[in-house]
Amino acid sequence: MSEHIVPKKTYYAVFGALMALTAITVFVARFDLPWILNIVVALTIAVTKATLVVLYFMHVRYSSRLTQVVVVAGIFWLVIMLVLTASDYVTRGLLAPVVSISAQ
Amino acid sequence: MSTAVIPVEAKPRTTYLNAGQTLKSWLLTLDHKRIGILYLISVTFFFLVGGIYATLIRLELLTPQGDLVSAQTYNKLFTQHGITMVFFFLIPSIPAVFGNFLLPIMIGAKDVAFPRLNLLSWYVFMTGALFASYAMFAGGVDTGWTFYPPYSTNYANTYVIATGLGIFIAGFSSILTGLNFIVTIHTMRAPGMTWFRLPLFVWAQYATSLIQILGTPVLAITLLLVALERTVGIGIFDPRLGGDPVLFQHLFWFYSHPAVYIMVLPSMGVVSEIIATFSRKPIFGYKFVAFSSLAIAIVGFLVWGHHLFTSSQSVYAGMLFSLLSYAVAIPSAIKVFNWTATLYRGSISYDAPMLYALGFIGLFLIGGLTGLFLAALGLDVHVHDTYFVVAHFHYIMVGGALLAYLGAMHYWWPKMTGRLYPEGWARFAALVVFVGFNLTFFPQFILGYLGMPRRYYTYAPEFQLLHVLSTAGASILAVGFILPAIYLLWSLKKGPIAPADPWLATGLEWRTSSPPPPENFERTPIVTWNAYEFRPQEEAEVIGGGKPDASSLTGE
Numbered sequence: 001m002s003e004h005i006v007p008k009k010t011y012y013a014v015f016g017a018l019m020a021l022t023a024i025t026v027f028v029a030r031f032d033l034p035w036i037l038n039i040v041v042a043l044t045i046a047v048t049k050a051t052l053v054v055l056y057f058m059h060v061r062y063s064s065r066l067t068q069v070v071v072v073a074g075i076f077w078l079v080i081m082l083v084l085t086a087s088d089y090v091t092r093g094l095l096a097p098v099v100s101i102s103a104q
Numbered sequence: 105m106s107t108a109v110i111p112v113e114a115k116p117r118t119t120y121l122n123a124g125q126t127l128k129s130w131l132l133t134l135d136h137k138r139i140g141i142l143y144l145i146s147v148t149f150f151f152l153v154g155g156i157y158a159t160l161i162r163l164e165l166l167t168p169q170g171d172l173v174s175a176q177t178y179n180k181l182f183t184q185h186g187i188t189m190v191f192f193f194l195i196p197s198i199p200a201v202f203g204n205f206l207l208p209i210m211i212g213a214k215d216v217a218f219p220r221l222n223l224l225s226w227y228v229f230m231t232g233a234l235f236a237s238y239a240m241f242a243g244g245v246d247t248g249w250t251f252y253p254p255y256s257t258n259y260a261n262t263y264v265i266a267t268g269l270g271i272f273i274a275g276f277s278s279i280l281t282g283l284n285f286i287v288t289i290h291t292m293r294a295p296g297m298t299w300f301r302l303p304l305f306v307w308a309q310y311a312t313s314l315i316q317i318l319g320t321p322v323l324a325i326t327l328l329l330v331a332l333e334r335t336v337g338i339g340i341f342d343p344r345l346g347g348d349p350v351l352f353q354h355l356f357w358f359y360s361h362p363a364v365y366i367m368v369l370p371s372m373g374v375v376s377e378i379i380a381t382f383s384r385k386p387i388f389g390y391k392f393v394a395f396s397s398l399a400i401a402i403v404g405f406l407v408w409g410h411h412l413f414t415s416s417q418s419v420y421a422g423m424l425f426s427l428l429s430y431a432v433a434i435p436s437a438i439k440v441f442n443w444t445a446t447l448y449r450g451s452i453s454y455d456a457p458m459l460y461a462l463g464f465i466g467l468f469l470i471g472g473l474t475g476l477f478l479a480a481l482g483l484d485v486h487v488h489d490t491y492f493v494v495a496h497f498h499y500i501m502v503g504g505a506l507l508a509y510l511g512a513m514h515y516w517w518p519k520m521t522g523r524l525y526p527e528g529w530a531r532f533a534a535l536v537v538f539v540g541f542n543l544t545f546f547p548q549f550i551l552g553y554l555g556m557p558r559r560y561y562t563y564a565p566e567f568q569l570l571h572v573l574s575t576a577g578a579s580i581l582a583v584g585f586i587l588p589a590i591y592l593l594w595s596l597k598k599g600p601i602a603p604a605d606p607w608l609a610t611g612l613e614w615r616t617s618s619p620p621p622p623e624n625f626e627r628t629p630i631v632t633w634n635a636y637e638f639r640p641q642e643e644a645e646v647i648g649g650g651k652p653d654a655s656s657l658t659g660e
């Protein structure tokens with residue numbers, strides 16, 4: 001809420017962290033990592049940065065419990081969308097023989 | 105009720121209706137009641153437009169041949185019918201009209217939390233409607249209201265983007281309304297109005313608002329992606345570019361299945377109010393009914409895949425979605441059982457709003473149970489994309505949402521306008537609607553089960569009898585809509601003056617005058633009673649505005 005005054009130092013620290021993570025993203029992009037690690041690394045960094053922005057720049061860390069519940073609910077709904085959609089995509093291959101018959 | 109006690113005043117009382125008479129006083133109003141009326145006029149207009157499309161569809165289907173319109177025109181007719189009815193009538197209908205008008209009064213507040221945002225939501229809605237209407241007059245759209253790619257993205261040469269943009273914009277008005285209601289319910293309740301003293305209509309609106317906020321952005325993004333795919337071919341849905349057309353169906357139904365609950369949850373709230381009033385009993389299992397609204401809102405987000413059973417969705421995902429779809433029947437059944445238990449040994453009177461509410465229960469039951477047919481993986485393969493589906497969702501949307509809308513219109517009409525409508529005509533119209541509705545849509549269950557596909561403008565001759573019955577029913581249904589339009593408009597000038605509490609009901613809205621003063625109550629009410637706490641009639645009168653102390657609450 002507005003009554004909480006965040007010291008400038010915190011903002012500079014968060015800004016520094018965001019910049020550092022950006023630099024890591026650029027650096028890692030130069031290597032082709034094995035397996036699905038390319039995506040894992042990129043998404044981990046992105047999620048960390050988004051969390052920092054939400055917590056500090058958007059003041060959610062200092063907000064009321066209700067506001068925090070709202071933020072978490074929004075993210076949770078995104079997770080619902082991704083997980084249930086993925087329940088289709090990751091299990092499609094499991095019925096490979098049937099799929100190949102019906103495709104002909 | 106208490107007219108004998110109140111001295112006749114020489115000067116007319118200031119109400120929200122006569123507080124300002126100019127057009128500007130309406131178009132720039134911040135009063136939630138006036139904004140509700142603005143929405144009432146707008147969505148009724150779009151109901152009329154959607155109804156004209158429906159009439160043309162039913163006329164074309166009178167014969168097996170295509171004689172009235174071409175195939176291409178028919179495609180546009182059912183598309184425009186669906187888009188107009190879903191996005192410009194059903195979604196905003198009860199929340200934006202009755203939610204806006206009643207919610208602040210029901211919780212004892214002077215207005216919603218953000219009155220300016222509330223007015224903005226109406227202008228945003230009208231801007232979206234303007235885009236969609238432009239597309240309609242320029243030539244319409246023929247993708248079906250569902251906008252499935254690849255047809256919508258690669259092949260349709262109609263006004264897909266303009267219509268999509270209209271829905272995109274109108275979606276924001278829905279989000280703003282939901283946001284406003286949630287904050288209002290959290291922060292603006294009168295002293296003593298605890299969460300479990302809230303009328304069930306307010307609980308239903310709260311659950312609806314959650315869906316509006318959490319679901320609508322996904323629809324907006326999905327329509328934006330269709331527009332981008334059409335214009336620059338970004339390859340989200342096109343397999344040749346690495347996309348997947350089924351992804352569209354996932355995203356679209358992530359919103360559009362819960363959207364069914366945006367239509368039907370507020371309707372259930374209306375039905376709870378009406379059932380309690382006309383049985384003169386508190387709703388049986390108040391907390392269960394309240395929480396079942398939240399349960400429907402949440403579980404409703406987990407079932408969208410039942411629209412994809414025949415769309416090459418993985419069988420395992422299909423099984424999961426089928427199971428979850430069955431689960432959503434549980435909170436719906438809780439409501440139906442609890443309404444029935446409320447009726448049991450109630451002191452029931454069959455006024456027009458009650459007829460609509462009872463009609464809702466019966467038709468929602470049929471609509472809901474046929475939904476279970478469709479949620480069954482095997483049976484759905486047979487009836488998918490047939491008239492069975494058309495009949496099923498019309499039982500929910502017309503038999504459910506529209507009947508509740510009409511019930512709400514009659515129930516709160518005296519409060520909104522300060523006039524009583526002719527009760528005999530209203531009961532007659534309710535019966536006409538019920539008969540017309542069933543004659544229109546019940547034959548469609550049979551048609552679908554026999555194999556008549558939806559969205560076809562010609563059909564095999566053996567289906568004609570059922571189609572003729574359906575069209576005949578639609579004509580009766582139309583009469584059932586025209587009748588209220590006539591007697592309600594008549595009552596505005598000629599109807600008897602309504603008392604503050606014509607139904608001897610319990611909500612705070614009945615403890616202020618009809619129509620309410622601009623600020624709803626002259627002083628903030630202090631709530632010391634539970635929802636639906638009926639009292640002996642004499643006692644109710646005192647609270648309704650008999651004694652000078654209590655009447656200052658009502659602004660009389």
Ligand SMILES: [Cu+2]
Nearest residue numbers: 361408410411
């Ligand atoms: Cu659905």
